[in-house]
Amino acid sequence: MDTTQLLKGVLDLTVLAVVEDEDGYGYDIVRRLRDGGLADVGDASVYGTLRRLYSAGALTSYVVPSESGPHRKYYGITPAGRSQLKQQRDDWTVFSSTVSALLGKPSLEGVPA
Numbered sequence: 001m002d003t004t005q006l007l008k009g010v011l012d013l014t015v016l017a018v019v020e021d022e023d024g025y026g027y028d029i030v031r032r033l034r035d036g037g038l039a040d041v042g043d044a045s046v047y048g049t050l051r052r053l054y055s056a057g058a059l060t061s062y063v064v065p066s067e068s069g070p071h072r073k074y075y076g077i078t079p080a081g082r083s084q085l086k087q088q089r090d091d092w093t094v095f096s097s098t099v100s101a102l103l104g105k106p107s108l109e110g111v112p113a
Contacts, residue, residue, distance in 0.1 A: 003040050011049045013092060014038060016058065016077060016085040023076035025064075026050060050075055058084050 018024065018032040026047055033041045053059045058081035063071045077085065 007038065007041055007045070010092070011041070011045060012053060012058075013085070013088040014041075015046065015049050015053060016081055016088070019059070019075055019077050020082070020085060023074045025072040025074050029075065053081065057081075 014033055014036075015029060018029055018036065024032065027043070029050065030041065030043055030046045033046065050059065054061055054075065058078060059075045060078050061073055061075050063073050065071050
């Protein structure tokens with residue numbers, strides 16, 4: 001199954017969730033998402049989501065110097081981001097329960113209407 005469209009619909013939610021308890025830099029966030037089961041998530045999609053969430057005020061950012069490579073831009077969740085995460089979690093719970101219920105219904109194929 002191509003999960004590209006499904007990922008687009010939940011990327012904001014999942015990115016906010018992985019930085020909820022611990023700030024992270026771009027590739028670290030990608031790694032956390034992949035380690036969490038979203039193996040098909042693309043780097044560019046995550047970086048675009050980080051920029052958009054930052055612009056919307058859901059994330060804050062700061063740069064940490066590195067002695068062994070380029071500086072890293074870290075992202076952390078803001079109070080507005082926490083509110084957004086709570087709302088999207090609630091929405092996801094309702095939506096996923098609804099879809100699961102629909103998928104769990106017996107097939108009506110072959111049943112006269």
